Amino acid sequence: MTAVLLDGVVLGLQFGLLGVGLTLVYGLGGVLNLAHGQVAVLGAIVIARSMDAGMSTGVSIVFGLVAVGLLGLIVDLTLMRPVYRLRGESRVLLGLLLMLGVGTLIDGVLEWRYPIEALTLRVTGDPVSILGVRMSYGSIVASAIALVVGVALFAFLRFSTFGRATRSVIQDEEGARLCGVNPAVVRSTIFVMSGVLAGVVVITRSMTAPITVTSGFGLTIMALIVAVVGGLGSVSGAFVAGILLGVVNTVSAYTIGSYATTIILLTAAAVTIVLRPSGLFGDRT
Amino acid sequence: MAADLLRITGVSAGYIGEDVLHDAALTVAKGEVVAVIGSNGAGKTTLFRAICGLLRPSAGKVDFDGTDITGLRAHRVSRLGIAYVPAERHLFPTMTVRDNLVLGAFPKHHEPEQLDFVYRLFPRLKERTGQHAGDMSGGEQQMLAVARALMCGPRLLILDEPTTGLAPKLAAEAYAALGELRDRGLTILVAEQQVPLVLALADRGYVLEQGRIRLSGASGDLADDPEVRHAYLGVA
Numbered sequence: 287m288t289a290v291l292l293d294g295v296v297l298g299l300q301f302g303l304l305g306v307g308l309t310l311v312y313g314l315g316g317v318l319n320l321a322h323g324q325v326a327v328l329g330a331i332v333i334a335r336s337m338d339a340g341m342s343t344g345v346s347i348v349f350g351l352v353a354v355g356l357l358g359l360i361v362d363l364t365l366m367r368p369v370y371r372l373r374g375e376s377r378v379l380l381g382l383l384l385m386l387g388v389g390t391l392i393d394g395v396l397e398w399r400y401p402i403e404a405l406t407l408r409v410t411g412d413p414v415s416i417l418g419v420r421m422s423y424g425s426i427v428a429s430a431i432a433l434v435v436g437v438a439l440f441a442f443l444r445f446s447t448f449g450r451a452t453r454s455v456i457q458d459e460e461g462a463r464l465c466g467v468n469p470a471v472v473r474s475t476i477f478v479m480s481g482v483l484a485g486v487v488v489i490t491r492s493m494t495a496p497i498t499v500t501s502g503f504g505l506t507i508m509a510l511i512v513a514v515v516g517g518l519g520s521v522s523g524a525f526v527a528g529i530l531l532g533v534v535n536t537v538s539a540y541t542i543g544s545y546a547t548t549i550i551l552l553t554a555a556a557v558t559i560v561l562r563p564s565g566l567f568g569d570r571t
Numbered sequence: 572m573a574a575d576l577l578r579i580t581g582v583s584a585g586y587i588g589e590d591v592l593h594d595a596a597l598t599v600a601k602g603e604v605v606a607v608i609g610s611n612g613a614g615k616t617t618l619f620r621a622i623c624g625l626l627r628p629s630a631g632k633v634d635f636d637g638t639d640i641t642g643l644r645a646h647r648v649s650r651l652g653i654a655y656v657p658a659e660r661h662l663f664p665t666m667t668v669r670d671n672l673v674l675g676a677f678p679k680h681h682e683p684e685q686l687d688f689v690y691r692l693f694p695r696l697k698e699r700t701g702q703h704a705g706d707m708s709g710g711e712q713q714m715l716a717v718a719r720a721l722m723c724g725p726r727l728l729i730l731d732e733p734t735t736g737l738a739p740k741l742a743a744e745a746y747a748a749l750g751e752l753r754d755r756g757l758t759i760l761v762a763e764q765q766v767p768l769v770l771a772l773a774d775r776g777y778v779l780e781q782g783r784i785r786l787s788g789a790s791g792d793l794a795d796d797p798e799v800r801h802a803y804l805g806v807a
Contacts, residue, residue, distance in 0.1 A: 447677070447678070447680060450666075450670060450673065450674055450677075451674065451677060451678075453663070453666060454663050454666070454674050457663040457664060457665060457666065458661045458662065458663055458664070460625065460645075460657070460661045461660075461661030461662060461663060462663075462674070463624075463625070463644075463645040463646045463649070464623070464625075464645060464646075464649055464654075464655050464657070464661060464720075465646075465649060465674045465675050465677045465719070465723075466646050466649040466650045466677045466678055466723065467646055467674070467677055467678075468646045469646075
């Protein structure tokens with residue numbers, strides 16, 4: 287059981303990182319990025335294709351992350367403009383629908399052009415023993431990366447000037463504007479950053495299981511559940527929810543069967559929302 | 572006039588296509604304290620929002636120290652040196668007092684002297700430096716809102732009804748602090764319903780009624796004006 291729990295934490299750290307990007311973008315501007323997973327998978331395919339073409343893993347990863355960042359920037363500068371001109375419910379709906387469209391488009395293009403492409407990053411090394419459980423080297427590296435990136439993100443938001451400005455826009459946009467913060471610049475920067483974070487997650491996931499061209503939607507759903515359970519807009523909420531749901535995922539797969547995990551995850555999410563409608567840390571950033 | 576820091580002419584503004592402020596004209600000279608008085612709904616907040624870039628005027632011009640800032644967005648107006656303390660304060664509720672203050676200096680990194688100055692002006696804030704802004708009392712939040720506005724070293728401080736929800740003692744303290752700021756050369760524009768308090772501090776004032784400026788003059792003259800006394804000072 288310890289092995290299952292540890293696997294859950296490993297998975298959960300990555301879920302958390304996946305959810306953080308989504309939750310930040312929503313907290314900043316009310317945009318629910320339903321293409322979150324698909325954009326990340328596009329990055330993964332770029333990495334896979336680069337490696338197929340003979341480029342080193344390191345260079346390919348850089349290519350992939352740059353591709354994800356660029357795509358995010360383009361989407362933000364084009365599709366998001368009409369979205370941010372709206373307010374309230376209309377903005378949420380248009381944002382949601384447009385990103386759903388983007389996600390579907392990416393899914394379709396990838397399945398059409400590269401149906402059998404997949405990303406698997408083989409991390410060579412001996413298994414490591416944690417709490418008496420032999421963990422594969424790949425999962426250790428994946429967890430380490432997720433942890434380091436997560437801590438760096440947390441420190442960035444907490445202590446840097448831009449990070450503080452980001453939190454201020456989430457908490458009170460008008461107050462932020464009066465302090466001289468340009469919310470549009472913050473939104474665009476975080477939008478691109480959230481894409482790159484998702485890119486990091488597909489890279490770490492690919493160390494333990496292949497990322498295929500159809501993985502995108504599932505990742506988006508996972509990010510959404512994590513963000514909602516954690517409280518939309520809360521970074522710490524996304525991480526805590528991620529770890530919790532990662533453990534729920536592995537425990538239910540182990541005890542009941544992997545076919546039931548999605549149902550159980552959605553049920554866990556629903557129960558959390560019923561008990562705490564704004565999510566676990568919904569009133570904090 | 573050459574020494575005008577702020578000059579607005581013919582400004583109309585409103586919401587959802589309908590103007591609530593009509594053809595407003597107002598000047599604030601460097602170093603002055605100017606009051607805007609009027610009852611609820613008179614248009615004081617609309618006027619200030621139009622100056623600060625939270626609202627685009629439908630007509631007119633806003634000039635700040637020789638620069639046309641009409642229609643400029645709020646974050647740009649803030650960076651030009653106008654600090655606005657809105658009636659709702661708009662603090663960051665789960666950020667500490669210190670973080671709220673530091674953000675006031677954005678995009679510049681705050682100078683330690685600014686923080687020191689603000690803490691000396693409002694010692695209660697220094698005591699609560701690690702507290703979440705949302706957990707503080709109304710009076711403390713008002714202090715924090717003013718302190719935050721001062722962090723960028725503004726040339727013009729605009730306050731919208733700073734004594735709302737404050738007990739008389741705290742309101743008097745707030746105005747004492749504003750007096751101290753005025754003595755240090757800060758130019759202040761303040762909207763207020765508590766007329767005696769603001770006219771005691773201000774050099775000049777404007778009376779806003781139903782979106783139009785009805786009266787203006789030296790604060791002493793306004794305080795003696797029978798219409799003002801009847802409408803705002805409760806004198807029969």
